[in-house]
Amino acid sequence: MDPRGGAPGRDRLSALPVDVLLLILLRLDTATAGRTSVLSHHWRRIWALLPELRFPADADLRLVASALAAHEAAISYLDVRALDAAPESVEACLALAADRLSGRLVFRNRVSPGGNADGDGETGGFHLPCLDKATAVSLDLGFLGLAVPTTGVFARLTELSLLHVRLRCSSWGLSDAVSSRRCPCLQKLSIDYARGLANLTIESQSLLELNLQGVDGLQQLIIAARALNKLHLIHSSVADGGPLVAVISTPQLVSLGWVDLYGSTSILLGNWPRLENLHSSFNVYSLHDSWINHGFLRLLKRFQFIRHLHITLLYLKDIGNFQYAMEDLTKLPCLTSLSIMVRHNGHAFGASLFHMLRICSDLKMLVLSLHNQVNCIVPDPCPSGCVCDQQPSDWKTEDLTLNCLQAVSIDMEGSDHQVAFVKRLLTWAVVLKIMCINFDCSMSECKVKELRQTLSSFARPETSVKFYMFQNEGMKFSGTKYRLAP
Known part of the structure; x- marks a missing residue:
């Protein structure tokens, strides 16, 4: 018997406002939160209103795609951790997320020992959709191939991080994608341990921080970013065509990290007194x-x-x-x-x-x-x-x-x-x-x-x-x- 005189076994939790129930479900990973739909008809669609979706390590991307397809609300935070992900599964998930994502995306593909972390540069990749409402995107791909979209505007994107990525597009494709024309609000760009990027030109009026580390084969770097105040560059490979040629114009720079492991002798730097x-x-x-x-x-x-x-x-x-x-x-x-x-x-x-x-x-x-x-x-x-x-x-x-x-x-x-x-x-x-x-x-x-x-x-x-x-x-x-x- 309920000590306050109510009927035994009465469901008091379901009587709480939906906003309160969502706060409770936000403390769970999304797979667990989704299982609450079996509790009753009232609970069936509550998880689909969650503003944040978190899928635990080694998530099955087929289930992630099903959850995204059934989700109904805007997504302010999406966190997916996968193991040895197939590129077509990654592309399917991100395509489903693109329409609803209005905040931060974190995607990590962990490669198991003996997993396929390499490729021939032509296969094993996927196309990134234009995430026009995302504010921050972090992709750690385990060297899956990535082709950036050639059209569309990342209108709200302020942060972009690419880690362990093999770029399948032309160098011009990434340069164009991060330009002010297509990323008008971009403030922080990080590219770490990337392959397939021989030339990078960054022309941005909004960029404040740029981090480049271990970009294999980078031969030419041109930076024209008037507002940039932080630049961190570790050039860590010898390109087939010779040392890195860099032209950097950043008059507002106040913080510089520079380690040149392989002798970039052709460098023209701006005036930083x-x-x-x-x-x-x-x-x-x-x-x-x-x-x-x-x-x-x-x-x-x-x-x-x-x-x-x-x-x-x-x-x-x-x-x-x-x-x-x-x-x-x-x-x-x-x-x-x-x-x-x-x-x-x-x-x-x-x-x-x-x-x-x-x-x-x-x-x-x-x-x-x-x-x-x-x-x-x-x-x-x-x-x-x-x-x-x-x-x-x-x-x-x-x-x-x-x-x-x-x-x-x-x-x-x-x-x-x-x-x-x-x-x-x-x-x-x-x-x-x-x-x-x-x-x-x-x-x-x-x-x-x-x-x-x-x-x-x-x-x-x-x-x-x-x-x-x-x-x-x-x-x-x-x-x-x-x-x-x-």
Whole structure:
């Protein structure tokens, strides 16, 4: 008996307003929400009014297509995760979604081990419909072939992301599709690990951010985007026709990420007298003709002032046949802050960091990332007699006065190399106000306690040293950190 006097087994849930029932169903994936249609006649069509549809990993695209065909409301968010999807099934689903999609589309095709992630460039692809009411589209296709529509306007699209895609259209097709004429509101464009794109021309009045990474075979890049303020380019393959030819006109650019892995010697850049942010990389040990290093050095010459420089110092696992290259880096632009990520692969790195600080002694803020782990796995130390032991050792004894450095943040694992460098840094930074030391999740409680005492003893009385500990949440850089009590 109902304790409030009602009849036993009375269906009170169905009496709730439809808006409330939809809020309940939104907490379920769409396949589960659809199964509520068997509860009663009242529930039969409620799921079809959901504004957001989420299909779990490895969804059967035939069922996804059936659900989209039966759906009745506008879709503000559509998320589909498939496994080894057939291109014709993908095309059928997206064609059904095109009429109702009025918001964000996320489609991911996961390729199983041994699955067909490659193709001959002529088969295994599908045509993307013109999603004229979509506001954001993210396609991770597992290198399925993709042909972009040659007609129609993506009138509301502000974000487009293409990942692991094999373009089956001509290069002109994608260039035309992302132009202001057909994407008048596009603000962010990302193309990562794409094939079949030899030439890309972007002419946009609205584009604010552009990310290109690992575009195989890219030979020509032309960017004319007056409003663009963020550009990130990692050119990571040698095209058959030679190095990348780039013409870039972006007068409003304030943030630039540039890593040229294969020597793009024909580059015409716009006038950027000063940058807010520059992201790049440098090989500490390299051959004399290292394209990464030459590209970075050429880039630095363009600027007198960079507010924030973010650089990754790269150490190869085996550096026995390479030369120490830091001496090639003789000058940096005027900086406010410097962020250095050291990918040391177990090698000694004190000399390279000392060199960086010596050529920017007017620095005010320093951020160091010294860990080199994946999922808290410590890399093997370099072998005895490694060439890294022959680095200049003046950093261990030579005085360096950093009389502008006021704030430092360091991520560390607690190795002897790291501790030795931090001790020296505390003696060089004569006006340091605050240092934050972030210990790695792999460190033992005993080790953390020992290092807190040791490093605190090297700090000046006027320096506030704060210690934090990363929490292990599976992926190294997705974890959070918490403050260690004094």
